[in-house]
């Protein structure tokens with residue numbers, strides 16, 4: 001097995017370490033690994049013996065990149081050509097989100113010509129004229145695709161054997177199913193493949209994707225582990241193949257910035273508008289996870305904005321839970337999430353179901369925060385520059401600390417239940433269980449001991465301490481109040 005062609009090797013002036021810093025993975029090694037290197041077949045045994053029809057829908061594969069190393073892109077292309085039946089692979093569409101690396105211009109065009117000399121019309125490239133972000137890049141790739149089924153992937157992947165047939169055959173069975181393959185992990189340093197477990201990705205109220213355990217039925221002896229599992233979120237890198245059904249419901253929300261939230265938006269739109277999303281254990285794609293993201297801006301800013309877009313368009317009265325999760329006031333959150341009117345129209349036009357239907361029928365594991373009445377930071381009226389804080393040892397004794405409103409001070413999951421008990425989430429739990437907190441600006445009293453949560457200053461030079469003591473009439477406020485909670489009948 002020969003080495004990779006050397007024409008794209010990086011100039012000797014760049015040390016392996018510099019390359020690593022620039023790209024976030026071991027480019028020095030990648031440049032020297034064969035483009036057609038074998039990778040372990042991570043499929044279940046039942047997948048390997050499964051038979052699929054010869055006659056299946058055709059496939060366009062979209063590969064998105066931004067300043068990716070040339071050897072990585074060429075290896076992705078090579079794996080797709082070698083591991084997809086040629087009668088099914090209609091084209092590979094490269095989408096360049098305005099890279100600045102020189103080799104991704106003329107040299108890449110030459111490579112495309114070479115591939116097309118061997119496989120006429122197979123490779124296409126779409127180049128953005130400015131940086132437009134992942135979501136727009138996916139949309140551009142989708143729009144340039146002409147096959148029956150479109151698979152949208154990052155360019156730092158290698159598809160594994162037999163990856164396409166299960167996807168195409170499932171979509172042939174049911175055209176409203178959106179599929180994700182299982183993504184295994186290519187290590188950024190040694191490029192070894194690590195097998196990842198199948199998981200049913202879900203999300204939390206901040207709309208971050210997270211791993212959900214698989215449903216129990218799936219593990220039952222009688223079940224076929226090659227069958228699909230429901231997905232609620234296509235975990236970012238894990239953007240699976242999309243198909244024609246998406247053309248009807250729209251690919252992604254073009255109003256989203258950079259990154260984050262688009263995966264949950266897609267999930268909700270598909271489920272609420274009559275489709276479903278599945279992960280197929282027999283379809284495996286190896287994904288290179290960077291050690292660091294060299295060009296990523298502060299993710300949480302774009303994520304928060306995108307989350308509010310999703311909440312406003314798709315979540316009805318449940319949208320308030322997204323505001324709790326991000327500790328934002330429901331009125332005037334101070335975030336411009338852009339114009340969502342066309343998204344709301346789309347939802348109406350497609351006659352999509354409610355979020356209440358979705359959470360009750362499709363995603364019962366997502367627990368509504370219906371008892372929240374106050375959330376955010378908690379201050380004593382004696383001194384409003386300091387906030388209750390979980391302290392240096394989470395789960396230990398809470399302290400008073402200068403207000404910064406980062407997560408250690410946010411009573412995100414503090415609940416004021418119908419019986420008006422304040423259950424403070426973090427460390428205060430044991431300290432304060434069964435405290436009563438009737439209204440904003442009232443004392444916080446432990447109903448058993450009749451003692452109050454208060455602050456004391458031992459002498460003028462020491463900071464305030466948080467204590468339980470005989471009540472002296474101190475009052476507390478929590479940052480945000482849910483004013484008309486309980487009037488929202490949909491949430492009961």
Ligand SMILES: *[C@@H]1O[C@H](CO)[C@@H](O)[C@H](O)[C@H]1NC(C)=O
Nearest residue numbers: 449450451452468469470471
């Ligand atoms: C707290 O109040 C109780 C009941 O009124 C009283 O017996 C006790 O001495 C008080 N403790 C302090 C430290 O003032």
Ligand SMILES: [Mn+2]
Nearest residue numbers: 154156237288
């Ligand atoms: Mn990726």
